[in-house]
Amino acid sequence: MYVRTVDLRNDFEAQRFGNILEQEGIPHHIKSNHDTALDGIFQMELGWGYVMAPEESKERIVELYAEYRRSERSDSMKLIFLGPPGAGKGTLASVAKERYGVPHISTGDIFRTAIKNETELGKKVKGILASGALVPDELTIALVRDRLSQADAKAGFILDGFPRTIPQAEALEEFAPVDTAVDFVISNEAVVERLSGRRVCKGCGKNYHIKFMAPKKPGICDACGGELFTRDDDKIEAITFRLKVYRDQTEPLIAYYRGRDKLLEVDATPSPDEIQADLDGKLNG
């Protein structure tokens, strides 16, 4: 007789754990609550679904599921960093890189390296970028996959700028499932305040911020007396546009990782040291 054994959290688990049962030769059915739900509320209360199997296999399945969950919580550090421009992701990634001893991998760097090394994929990317087009998903995926197969990325990595689309995220789950997608949470208002206050000296290139690192005389460089100006990227319209693009692109990804129980939200408004301490606590907790 078939009985309900373990509950599953999402379709990703259904696939993975189903494969394990397959390999173990344990007959089973995976029952999704999508099949049985009467409405959304009922569905949520029950979770994603469950495994039906012969009564005598129940103990073994419970054991295998515990093992599977442990393997999912490995000591590796396979991280994705998500966060809008102005969240300080670059600084955080370089601190985290030191701290966790894993490479910080951005798609921009991968593209540049591939182009410089004149690999097959690099030549393709070069042509596409030169034409002003976007690098298609499959090419980006191939390059990331290539990079993550290198020895230094075996124990972990921090991915920055990838994935940007659901197909990219799905591909990544296939060849290098991430442990955690860290979302650095910051409001649009705070981003605008941070970025729109930046000023650069026309003379020597020194950076200022009208609130956080103000020059002694407004609009004048302390170092060379040059005139300070706002870069086009830091103008409010440009920031607002970049934020909109970011939010549109990232919201589906946030939902994707939340659905896989892999999303970790970290407040990106305090100082980088405080953010790092918060991240440490949450990752090791």
Ligand SMILES: [Zn+2]
């Ligand atoms: Zn100056």
